[in-house]
Amino acid sequence: MIHANPTVLFDNNIILGIFIKNFIHFLLLTVIQHKCPFFNINFNLKKYTIPDLITFLSPYITVLRIQCNKCYSYTSHINVAEIAHLLVLNKQNQWNLAIDLNVYSRNQPFRLFDCTKRCQNNFLLHSTYFQFNNHSDISYFEISEKSIITYNSKFSSLSILYLDNNQFKLKLNDSNNSLSISESTLIILNNISETFITNDSRSF
Numbered sequence: 001m002i003h004a005n006p007t008v009l010f011d012n013n014i015i016l017g018i019f020i021k022n023f024i025h026f027l028l029l030t031v032i033q034h035k036c037p038f039f040n041i042n043f044n045l046k047k048y049t050i051p052d053l054i055t056f057l058s059p060y061i062t063v064l065r066i067q068c069n070k071c072y073s074y075t076s077h078i079n080v081a082e083i084a085h086l087l088v089l090n091k092q093n094q095w096n097l098a099i100d101l102n103v104y105s106r107n108q109p110f111r112l113f114d115c116t117k118r119c120q121n122n123f124l125l126h127s128t129y130f131q132f133n134n135h136s137d138i139s140y141f142e143i144s145e146k147s148i149i150t151y152n153s154k155f156s157s158l159s160i161l162y163l164d165n166n167q168f169k170l171k172l173n174d175s176n177n178s179l180s181i182s183e184s185t186l187i188i189l190n191n192i193s194e195t196f197i198t199n200d201s202r203s204f
Contacts, residue, residue, distance in 0.1 A: 007185075008170060011162035018163060019192075021050070021101060026192045027083050028053040030073035031064065034080055038067035049197070050097070054087060058095045061087055074188065114144065167193045 010016040032043050032053065039060060048056075057064070061084050068080035090096045116123045160171045168189045 008159045008161050011160050015161065015163050019161065019168060020099070022168075022192050022196055024086070024097065024099065024101075025050055025053065025197050026195050027086070028057065029195055031080050031083050032056060034068075034071055034073045036068060036071050036080075038063055039071075039080075050101075054095055054097070057084075057087065061095060074191065114140075161189075166196045 010019065028050065029048075032041065041060070043056070064084035065081050068084070069082075071080040072078075073080060086098050087095045088098045114123055162169055162171060170186075170189070
């Protein structure tokens with residue numbers, strides 16, 4: 001994940017990992033909880049892990065992708081059908097996340113732009129299909145700079161997302177920056193915090 005136009009930065013890599021896992025958990029819950037003519041499933045919210053939610057959604061993924069492209073659960077920016085595309089079939093023909101959550105562990109460093117694992121040749125490159133802001137003229141150094149997910153002097157005035165007692169919070173570094181954080185963003189952060197799951201790897 002690279003911030004092409006960041007409004008916040010993460011306190012550190014661990015917080016980003018926790019946030020990503022909780023955000024995915026939150027997205028899958030919103031899909032299950034949404035109601036429409038094509039999807040109306042009773043779901044008793046208890047304590048569910050991400051694999052539990054994927055298993056629950058597995059029989060309905062095709063329906064969600066085809067029929068729920070006008071269903072919006074918490075924001076007008078992403079619909080249920082798009083969220084359903086986060087689930088893909090693996091080599092064993094089982095539904096799994098398209099996002100590899102293992103890279104968000106304490107023991108694995110993040111891959112940065114134009115980097116690869118030792119002795120491998122799969123460099124992390126700028127996609128030619130999903131280009132940032134649909135522009136192809138962004139410089140190499142600009143992408144490299146934006147791939148830094150935590151402190152960056154260029155973005156030192158941005159808010160920092162941190163974790164406090166299982167609650168995601170924003171620390172505003174610039175009094176004017178509060179205007180750039182929308183009310184809907186703060187509501188979503190609160191909603192994600194309400195369904196907070198611990199960073200225990202068994203939960204994922």
